[in-house]
Amino acid sequence: MGRVAELNGTDRVVVVGGGMAGAQAALGLRQGGWRGAVTLVGDEPHRPYDRPPLSKDVLLGKSDSTAFDIDWDHLGVELLPGRRAVGLRPGLLQLDGSIELPYDALVIATGAAPLALPGTEGAHLLRTLDDALALRALLTPGKRLVLVGAGWIGAETATVARQLGCEVTVVEAGPAPLPGALPAELGALMAAWYADAGIVLRCGAAVAGLEPGAVLLADGTRLDADEVVVGIGARPATGWLAGSGIDLDPSGAVLVDERLRTSLPGVWAAGDCTSYPSARSGTRLTVQHWDHALQSGSAVAASMLGSDAPYDPVPYFWSEQFGRMVQYAGRHTDADRLLWRGTPADADWTVLWLRSDVLVAALSVDRPRDLNQARRLIDRATRLDPGRAADPAVPLKAAAAD
Structure with missing residues (x-):
């Protein structure tokens, strides 16, 4: 070019x-x-x-x-x-x-x-303002809502629907929420958030199609549904x-x-x-x-306007779901070392991904300070002391090894 x-x-x-x-x-x-x-x-x-x-x-x-x-x-x-x-x-x-x-x-x-799912013609997609206004008019107390996809948009929509008094079921073809984005072990922790919110989560469930008033799963299960929303990417x-x-x-x-x-x-x-x-x-x-x-x-x-600066920021994403702020920065692979900063039993937690002890990605739940520091450390390709980085009482920036 x-x-x-x-x-x-x-x-x-x-x-x-x-x-x-x-x-x-x-x-x-x-x-x-x-x-x-x-x-x-x-x-x-x-x-x-x-x-x-x-x-x-x-x-x-x-x-x-x-x-x-x-x-x-x-x-x-x-x-x-x-x-x-x-x-x-x-x-x-x-x-x-x-x-x-x-x-x-x-x-x-x-x-x-948004991607449509074959066999779900007539389901709602949430991408535009008009989509949101149309769906809002339908999310009334007692409505049975089935959400296809337990990704970011599915979790956010499920959160709001429960707040509005709907009965919510989320269907996910993967083994846990956020398949492809996070390891199953982390997605499984988020599955508990659905249950705590009174939402039925069915993972490993493929949708076969829709019929009036119901969603049909590939295993023959019929889920009653007044409204269906598809959020699969x-x-x-x-x-x-x-x-x-x-x-x-x-x-x-x-x-x-x-x-x-x-x-x-x-x-x-x-x-x-x-x-x-x-x-x-x-x-x-x-x-x-x-x-x-x-x-x-x-x-x-x-x-x-003539700038020669290459575009290559640290990827960053955030999501508000189930009363939590979930933030992710960087980009990890399955080969990277996953390091807990705290424990999954904590109310708030962070996980880090290290590659030869260099921080390449971080996920935080209600720990914005960790995430903000992680973004800067990732940007500088900073090597961490894993022992100090695993201690949530130590500021993440203080775990830098060089």
Whole structure:
């Protein structure tokens, strides 16, 4: 991927995507001193908004909108809501309604779309504000809700549904909550949180399909359900890029270089829809979390304005579930050493992953100080003294061995 020339004052920048990454890209251009034309295109009929509150405050009825508190008019950013990107040619973005929007520089920030589960047509998906508002109207006391998937979104939605008085069952095909993200031994600890909240959790259970008023499992079990929500992950929303010349990986993520430039000159990408090279991880990463959208959105603006700084932050994610704050930073593999900081019997705990005693990842439950220190230690590839690191009374930063 060759070096792309910096923007000049006559260029028109178009950002496709009204989520965090797209909003940060547009905001970052203005904060970086760019005064040329900026247009922000979103496929939803709403002003750019934040997604994490959808499974929390919006479902709980505490908020009807999560729009960013940004004065777009004052910034001189043109908003085009309710316009879906359907194609791309060099210098020309194609929108639904046969609209063609010329650009000199483009940012792709269309995020990810939730995966549907075959046989569950008609089930709810939770991705947009309208999804959350529609589901909220249905989550009334006594409603029988079946959630398919015990991942992050499933746990958050189950938490809220119980608070609203619903009878909740969560079905997970894996052996424990958060399969693929965490070792089964850690996921099994979280299974107790479901029981404590009065939620029925069925792991190792595959869904065969839906019928009126019920979810059918592969083993023949019939679960009564007034409403069904599917939360089994998401894939990059990049189908509209077919034939554009933009290189994608097998999952559909946009391949970018270390400065978030795509294979098409004048086009960058940020957020959930990207695959970027991570020197610290030694591989490409596709990260579908809020912090990545925030950071990559700002980084893509800096790149467009000429920054040579490579994009390679410590991945970070957080989730509020069952009255707990769960945070994860870094990236671990099965080969890394898992080190407990405290014990699983504690009300709050942290686990660390070490690679030749270098901290590469951390998971904390209600121990934000541990996690904040871990992020800095991971960023510096810090070697730890395992004995001191395992003592929760010792500040994690004080366990550094070098």
